[in-house]
Amino acid sequence: MSMVIIHHSCREIGRRCRPSFRLSHNSRQAWSITSRQQSGAATSQPSAEAQYDSVQDYEDAVVAAQDGPRGPSPTASHPWHAVSSKQVRASPSTDKVDVANATQSAKLAKQGRGTAKTTVTFHQSSKQLATLPPDPQSAARKSKPLAPKIVGGVLGIETGHGRVTLPGSWLRDVCSCASCRHPDTAQRQINVFRNPSAAKIEKTDLSQWPDRLSVTFADGHETTIAGSYFLDRTARQKMHDRRGIIQVQTWDSSIEKDPPIVPYSDVSTDAGMSVLMLKIRQRGFCFIDDMPPTPEATQALLDSIGPIRNTHYGGFYDFTSDLSLKDTAYTSEALEPHTDNTYFTEPAGLQALHLLSHTNGSGGESSLVDGFAAANQLRQDDPMAYLMLSVIGVHAHASGNEGISIQPAEPYPALNHSNETNRLMQVRWNNADRAGITASWQKVEAWYNAAAKFDAILNDKKNQYWFQLKPGRMLIFDNWRCLHGRAAFTGKRRMCGGYINRDDFISKFRATKFSREEVKGSTVTG
Numbered sequence: 275m276s277m278v279i280i281h282h283s284c285r286e287i288g289r290r291c292r293p294s295f296r297l298s299h300n301s302r303q304a305w306s307i308t309s310r311q312q313s314g315a316a317t318s319q320p321s322a323e324a325q326y327d328s329v330q331d332y333e334d335a336v337v338a339a340q341d342g343p344r345g346p347s348p349t350a351s352h353p354w355h356a357v358s359s360k361q362v363r364a365s366p367s368t369d370k371v372d373v374a375n376a377t378q379s380a381k382l383a384k385q386g387r388g389t390a391k392t393t394v395t396f397h398q399s400s401k402q403l404a405t406l407p408p409d410p411q412s413a414a415r416k417s418k419p420l421a422p423k424i425v426g427g428v429l430g431i432e433t434g435h436g437r438v439t440l441p442g443s444w445l446r447d448v449c450s451c452a453s454c455r456h457p458d459t460a461q462r463q464i465n466v467f468r469n470p471s472a473a474k475i476e477k478t479d480l481s482q483w484p485d486r487l488s489v490t491f492a493d494g495h496e497t498t499i500a501g502s503y504f505l506d507r508t509a510r511q512k513m514h515d516r517r518g519i520i521q522v523q524t525w526d527s528s529i530e531k532d533p534p535i536v537p538y539s540d541v542s543t544d545a546g547m548s549v550l551m552l553k554i555r556q557r558g559f560c561f562i563d564d565m566p567p568t569p570e571a572t573q574a575l576l577d578s579i580g581p582i583r584n585t586h587y588g589g590f591y592d593f594t595s596d597l598s599l600k601d602t603a604y605t606s607e608a609l610e611p612h613t614d615n616t617y618f619t620e621p622a623g624l625q626a627l628h629l630l631s632h633t634n635g636s637g638g639e640s641s642l643v644d645g646f647a648a649a650n651q652l653r654q655d656d657p658m659a660y661l662m663l664s665v666i667g668v669h670a671h672a673s674g675n676e677g678i679s680i681q682p683a684e685p686y687p688a689l690n691h692s693n694e695t696n697r698l699m700q701v702r703w704n705n706a707d708r709a710g711i712t713a714s715w716q717k718v719e720a721w722y723n724a725a726a727k728f729d730a731i732l733n734d735k736k737n738q739y740w741f742q743l744k745p746g747r748m749l750i751f752d753n754w755r756c757l758h759g760r761a762a763f764t765g766k767r768r769m770c771g772g773y774i775n776r777d778d779f780i781s782k783f784r785a786t787k788f789s790r791e792e793v794k795g796s797t798v799t800g
Contacts, residue, residue: 422487424475429489443473445489449497450794460794469493513694515788515796518780523556524647526737533739538565541575548786550750551579554624555783558644559751565628567745569770572628575748576771580778583622585615586678592630592770606764611643611732611757612704615773616670619682621702623776625758626750627769629743635765640749642739643757645701648731649689652724655731659724663688666721668702669709685712688728700754703732732757752779 422431429440443466449455454464466473471492479488484501491497514520534553540546541562553560565571573590576582582589593604615621632638653660667685672678690700713721731737738759743749751758754776784793 422478422480422483424478429475429478441473442475442489442491445475445499446473446491446495446497448499448503449495451497453495454497512796515784515792517692517694518555518783518787519695520552520555522558522646524650525557525644525739526647527735527739529557529739530741533741534560535563536560538562538575541578544786547578547782551779551783551786554750554752554779558646558755559642559749562748562750563746565746565748567628567630569630572626572748572770573772576626576774579624579782580774583773583775585618585773586672586680590770590772592768594766594768606638606762606767608762609758609760610705611641611738611759612706613645613702613757614704614753616668616686616702616704616707617672617680617682619684620776621700622753622773623779624750624774625753626748626771626774627743627758628745628748628771630745630768630770632763632767633765635763635767637761638763638767639740639742639761641741641759641761642751643732643737643759645703645732645755645757646698648728648737648757649698649701651731651737652728656724656727659727660689662717662721662724663728664691666717667712669711670702670704670707671709672707681709688725701757703728703757705729
């Protein structure tokens, strides 16, 4: 059996790469297809390597895999023949998508390697949307690491992932003493680029290794650095702490039986705010119950989380359905499940809604959909559709108000993944504000088919949580994950709320979850 592994290398340093499977629809990158033979004895032999010269070629291959070949036939240099969509199957246990290819290249067929298989690895599932496997380095560090050595002016250290060499510039750069970093602001106060002697290692003290290491530099400065700074520099948990990544809990309509709720009286305390932030990170939303039904109380609570974001709609909003601002949110019409701010380069991280009053009418029930759960369902049902929505960029706009024409700096896919972890990080979905897509003509139909499947999942009642907002109950949700909607209503409603930036949201989560030293260890150094 032949196993095909897809990978790539960026040719242009500094160009932004799409996070989804390291794919990009608008960057020039080289895509490699490496074929390895796997015999019954589980041996592996490398064979010829072929490359896609551009992402365009790769996307053509994706479409060919879904709908059959379009344009020039695959060649020996592009050995990706058409496969039926029925041959695509997901393997949730391994987080991989197998594309059974019965018509692999003639070259492979001539070599008599049997049935070929193309494997596209997805690093996202309902159980692992925001976490990684256990750190393989931890076992290697159970025994005492070898003592560091200075060779050629650099420090050599044995770590769980092999021997690494650390220059004096890095060692001095991470020093956190009061003279190198401001004790109150944690800002660096030394510039190693301008002072070579400050970064030249003179001697080391290994007497307390591996707990800590003392280094003396040529300028006489001595710094003591925890051994974990070296041994855990690439540790997964430290990366999670830096990003505020935790195990998420996906949900469907059954969450109505036990939605996340925090009493208003609790959020004024550090412990209560920590619980609120944790619930939002885990479930994507949370209600704050028994709060005063006033804009003042609502704004004060949002200010306690982070600065309220100012947009062309203003900062803190307090409005009725009078279309004073040209957006369907300011009407009494029904709203489909959507995320806000897709027309911004960075949509808001949190959104808050607090119904202050509803008079002379009825209706207006609200809905939430877990975008991560919906994306995972799409990935399992149709991996190629998931891939399409993770690759093809989508333009968006805000154009209703006089003098306003807002678009993001570049088109973003509906499903955005982390460059660092490859996991689903953000859902950007707003049918009302969507403009064009970046797909070539050959891929337009495939994108619309994929988008229709995702839209059907979002609008499936089994995935929607419906509830009625009421005075005294505020809703806060993660706008990068949860889609919200509304039923049409009659009468007059007064609503208030606001946006909070994603970075401010994660900052508050980390500040309330970790100690100051833990935040410092996963942010300032390394």
